[in-house]
Amino acid sequence: MWRKSHVTSLLRVDGLKKYYPIRTGLFAHQNLHAVDGVSLNLGVGETVGLVGESGSGKSTVGKCVTMLERPTAGTIEFEEKRIDSLSFDELRRIRRSIQMVFQDPYDSLNPRRTAGETVLEPLTIHGISKGRAAQERTAELFERVGLRTEHMARFPHQLSGGQQQRVGIARALATGPSLIVLDEPTSALDVSVQAKLIRLLRTLQREMGLTYLFISHDLSVVGYLSDRVAVMYLGQIIEIGPTRKVFAQPRHPYTMALMSAIPAANPLERRERIVLKGEIPSPIEPPNYCRLVTRCPYATDECRSMAMELWETEPGHRAACIRSVRGEIPIPHYDLSHRPLVVAGEYANGRAAVADNVASGVASSE
Amino acid sequence: MTPLLEVRDLRTHFFTRKGVAKVLDGLTFSVGKGEIVGLVGESGSGKSVTGFSLVRLLKHPGRIVGGEIIFEGRDLTTLSEDRIQDLRGREISMVFQNPRSSLNPVIPVGDQISEVLRHRRGLTRTQAHQKAVELLETVHIPEPARRMKAYAHQLSGGMAQRVMIAMAISCNPKLLIADEPTTGLDVTIEYQILQLLKEMRDLTGTSVIVITHDLNMAAEVCDRIMVMYAGLIVEEAPVQEFFTRPGHPYTVGLLASRPHLAVEEEIPTIPGNVPDLIKRPSGCPFHPRCRWATEICVEQFPAYRPIGTNHVAACHHVEEVARDVVIAG
Numbered sequence: 053m054w055r056k057s058h059v060t061s062l063l064r065v066d067g068l069k070k071y072y073p074i075r076t077g078l079f080a081h082q083n084l085h086a087v088d089g090v091s092l093n094l095g096v097g098e099t100v101g102l103v104g105e106s107g108s109g110k111s112t113v114g115k116c117v118t119m120l121e122r123p124t125a126g127t128i129e130f131e132e133k134r135i136d137s138l139s140f141d142e143l144r145r146i147r148r149s150i151q152m153v154f155q156d157p158y159d160s161l162n163p164r165r166t167a168g169e170t171v172l173e174p175l176t177i178h179g180i181s182k183g184r185a186a187q188e189r190t191a192e193l194f195e196r197v198g199l200r201t202e203h204m205a206r207f208p209h210q211l212s213g214g215q216q217q218r219v220g221i222a223r224a225l226a227t228g229p230s231l232i233v234l235d236e237p238t239s240a241l242d243v244s245v246q247a248k249l250i251r252l253l254r255t256l257q258r259e260m261g262l263t264y265l266f267i268s269h270d271l272s273v274v275g276y277l278s279d280r281v282a283v284m285y286l287g288q289i290i291e292i293g294p295t296r297k298v299f300a301q302p303r304h305p306y307t308m309a310l311m312s313a314i315p316a317a318n319p320l321e322r323r324e325r326i327v328l329k330g331e332i333p334s335p336i337e338p339p340n341y342c343r344l345v346t347r348c349p350y351a352t353d354e355c356r357s358m359a360m361e362l363w364e365t366e367p368g369h370r371a372a373c374i375r376s377v378r379g380e381i382p383i384p385h386y387d388l389s390h391r392p393l394v395v396a397g398e399y400a401n402g403r404a405a406v407a408d409n410v411a412s413g414v415a416s417s418e
Numbered sequence: 419m420t421p422l423l424e425v426r427d428l429r430t431h432f433f434t435r436k437g438v439a440k441v442l443d444g445l446t447f448s449v450g451k452g453e454i455v456g457l458v459g460e461s462g463s464g465k466s467v468t469g470f471s472l473v474r475l476l477k478h479p480g481r482i483v484g485g486e487i488i489f490e491g492r493d494l495t496t497l498s499e500d501r502i503q504d505l506r507g508r509e510i511s512m513v514f515q516n517p518r519s520s521l522n523p524v525i526p527v528g529d530q531i532s533e534v535l536r537h538r539r540g541l542t543r544t545q546a547h548q549k550a551v552e553l554l555e556t557v558h559i560p561e562p563a564r565r566m567k568a569y570a571h572q573l574s575g576g577m578a579q580r581v582m583i584a585m586a587i588s589c590n591p592k593l594l595i596a597d598e599p600t601t602g603l604d605v606t607i608e609y610q611i612l613q614l615l616k617e618m619r620d621l622t623g624t625s626v627i628v629i630t631h632d633l634n635m636a637a638e639v640c641d642r643i644m645v646m647y648a649g650l651i652v653e654e655a656p657v658q659e660f661f662t663r664p665g666h667p668y669t670v671g672l673l674a675s676r677p678h679l680a681v682e683e684e685i686p687t688i689p690g691n692v693p694d695l696i697k698r699p700s701g702c703p704f705h706p707r708c709r710w711a712t713e714i715c716v717e718q719f720p721a722y723r724p725i726g727t728n729h730v731a732a733c734h735h736v737e738e739v740a741r742d743v744v745i746a747g
Contacts, residue, residue: 105604106575212691213461242460242631244688247675251684269604276677276685313609314634328606330560331574 061132062263063094063117063231068126070112074336084336086112088287089126094231099257099264101278101295103271103310107332109287110267114233117265118152119143130231148178151224155236157216161208167219168194168204174226193222198252214245221252225260233265238273250277271314275299275388280368283307286335286343288360293369300388303371305348308384324384342372350381421448422592422625423472428485428495430464430471430649437696441467442649445485449593454619454626456636456657458672459646462692465629468646469595472627473510474502490592508538511586515598517578521570527581528554528566531588538589553584556621557614576607580614587618594618597629612639633672637661642728645669648693648703654722655729663740665723665731667708670743702734710735710742 068090071083087109094100102110115121117128119135128136135146154160161170171193175186191201197218208216217237224232234253238246250273256262268274274281275295282292283306291304302308308326328347342360345351352375362370363377375381430442441464449455459465470476472487474494487494489510494502514520522530531553532546541549547566554562557580570578579599586594596615600608616639619626630636636643636657643660645653645668653666664670671688678685690707693699699706705715714734722730725740733739 105606243633243672244460244675247677247685247687250677251687254684271605272677309606313605325609327609331576331607332604 060096061093062096062098062130063092063265064127064129064132065090065092065113065117066127066129067091068113068116068128069124070109070116070121071124082337085287085338086335087116087123088338090284090287090289092282092289092292094263094265096230097257097261097263098280099266099278101274101281102265102267102284103269103274103281104284105269105332107286107335108284109335110269110284111235112287113284114152114235114265114267117231118150118233119146120152144178148180148227149229150231150233151227151229152233152235153217153220153224153237156240157213157220158208160220161216163208165207166204167199167206167208167211170219171204171222171226174223178227180227189226190222193225196225196256197222198248212245213241214248217241217249218252221256225256229262231263231265233267235267236269237266239268239270246273253277271299271310283310286332286338288343288372289362290344290372291370292362293365293371296388297366297369300386301383302386303365303369303376303383304344304373305350305376305381306344307371311386312384326384350375422451422453422490423449424486424488425468425472426486426488428468428471428487429483430467430476430480431483433479433481434696439695440649440698441480441695442471443698444650447644447651447654449625449627451592451625452619452623453642454616454628454640456640456643457627457629457646458631458633458636458643460631460672460692462695463646464649465631465646466597467649469512469597469627469629472595473506473512474499475506507534507591508589509591510593510595511589511591513579513582513586513594513596513599515601517575517582518570518573520582521578523570526567526569527573527578528568531581531585534585534588549588550584553588554581556587556618557581557584558610559584574607575603576611579603579611583611583614583618587622587624590622591624594624594626595629596626598631599628600635601630601632608635609638615639633676645672648695648698650703650732652704652733653731655725656727659726659729663726663729664743665725665729665736665739666704666733667710667735667739668704669731670739671707702732710738 068087070087071085073081074084076082090113102113104110112121116123123136127134130146130150138146168190172186172190175181175189181189190204194201194204199215199218203211203215211219238249241249254277257264266274266277278295280293281295281298282289285306291298291302291307298307299311302311305326309328312324312326326349330347333346340359342355345355358374360372362372364370365377371377425445425447428442428445432439432441445468457465457468467480471482482495521527528550531550535541535546535549551562551566554565559565559577559580573581600611603611615626618624628636628640640657642656644651645666647668653669664673674686675688688707693703701717702715702720705711708715720732720734722732723736724730725736
């Protein structure tokens with residue numbers, strides 16, 4: 053199977069904070085706590101999903117990991133070396149190993165450069181190869197992501213959304229990275245195109261032993277792709293654990309609300325809702341107790357008197373809700389084995405196998 | 419019961435330099451009173467063009483070249499510009515994606531709502547103000563009187579969409595067209611907005627067309643779902659049947675290609691891309707991507723075949739599709 057055991061740690065984030073100062077007066081300022089104490093480990097070959105709503109800080113974590121933003125506090129270790137305090141030249145070497153794929157495929161490509169030039173550029177910048185060798189390597193990368201070599205001469209506007217994102221992935225792969233931060237890579241794409249991209253990401257991971265930090269607000273995509281998942285709310289991880297555990301039995305009321313807000317695949321099966329009141333509060337100078345209290349149906353006065361902390365609910369699964377850990381609130385159970393639709397072939401028996409057959413028969417074309 | 423809106427054989431074409439793009443080419447559907455219908459399709463399917471055609475807000479080079487839009491006995495395609503202008507907002511109103519850019523950034527939102535009320539319903543300044551506060555309360559905006567003075571940038575996405583909905587229902591329209599009303603909003607907020615749409619329907623009896631690419635979202639809020647492909651409705655079904663008994667190969671592909679929570683099998687995908695609308699495929703427009711396609715699909719456009727009550731699909735091979743698609747669970 054493609055899910056491996058994760059012994060060696062590739063990336064270790066500890067107590068990461070990123071504050072942005074906001075001017076509130078002539079000499080006064082307050083801090084916007086975009087990320088407020090995030091700790092995260094990624095094993096080699098693992099995919100960790102980072103989910104949360106907009107403004108929860110998940111993209112800022114991604115930017116800090118790729119060193120596009122300097123953290124305010126905390127440490128980031130990559131292959132057991134601190135990378136958060138490196139100089140520009142040292143960073144350049146690390147950047148070969150940590151790459152990023154962005155949300156909007158069109159906006160993240162240079163409109164005046166052909167797709168081939170875009171993928172070739174990192175090869176020359178990092179001195180990996182040049183001239184004919186670089187051209188050949190680019191062609192190889194195009195093939196790898198399911199594009200044809202004739203696409204190399206095209207400009208971004210001549211490519212479909214799915215093809216543009218494939219170019220974005222090829223560019224990320226060019227330097228031979230071991231970690232790729234995927235920031236909402238499929239959000240701008242239609243369902244049928246999204247499915248192809250997800251499949252590509254999984255194949256690449258399997259073949260190249262990549263590690264993914266997968267940032268998304270889409271729980272279905274994260275659930276499909278990730279080994280472990282971390283749920284963020286207002287700059288903090290409020291629940292983390294194996295994807296199946298977290299999704300089947302969420303322990304934090306916020307995760308419960310997210311899970312129950314996913315419209316059921318089959319509307320006949322009605323889920324009990326855990327509804328949050330109101331909206332996400334301001335991230336400017338937030339309190340140090342649980343940040344969900346203003347919206348949580350289970351909040352008590354005690355929740356306002358305790359500092360926020362991640363408690364272990366079972367090995368590998370932690371949640372930041374004391375009432376849940378003590379068993380004072382009901383824990384929902386979701387059946388994840390239920391798959392609503394299977395397309396069978398001429399013979400109606402071996403269902404999953406046939407669905408796979410159907411899938412592989414069509415994977416080639418786009 | 420006569421439907422509120424009946425669209426018959428609507429054809430909207432875009433006259434571009436490369437040729438004529440037949441974006442809508444024989445679109446036919448109806449919407450009942452108080453019904454919430456979903457118009458579902460991927461980008462390029464013509465779902466937004468449908469919305470703009472209905473209120474005649476098409477931009478150059480798009481033009482309605484044929485068909486009828488019967489709204490309460492009147493054909494909107496032949497109505498004068500003045501009459502249609504009068505109809506917009508009063509009888510048919512629209513809510514768009516990205517609410518903050520639909521609002522005027524330099525006028526407080528309260529003034530924008532009262533302006534509509536004064537122009538459309540002839541209320542005085544004081545009456546309009548009072549009514550606007552009431553409307554904000556109806557869409558569950560906390561402290562409505564204070565929010566009246568807020569500018570668009572001071573509102574969150576969810577709040578701004580509530581304001582848009584308040585404005586859209588301010589004249590008790592008979593039809594509300596919501597084009598991707600929750601795209602860009604967070605899941606917990608999306609749920610609140612969908613509930614609000616349903617609540618508004620229950621409260622005022624207005625019919626709603628929800629235009630979306632998101633099947634799950636449509637499942638949440640719609641009574642009936644229509645799937646668009648290449649400017650045509652390829653399948654139409656009550657929401658329960660849509661998910662349990664899809665009849666058109668394209669619908670099957672869409673449903674199957676949704677990633678499923680923590681399911682490890684590969685996701686089946688739909689091969690190929692949406693067709694070029696300047697050179698539309700012959701026969702059934704989906705045939706180049708369809709695994710059930712045969713010769714007849716290349717030659718002949720399929721008629722709507724019944725699958726269940728109020729459930730039809732435009733496919734020559736509905737029996738084969740029904741045989742091969744297994745609904746688990």
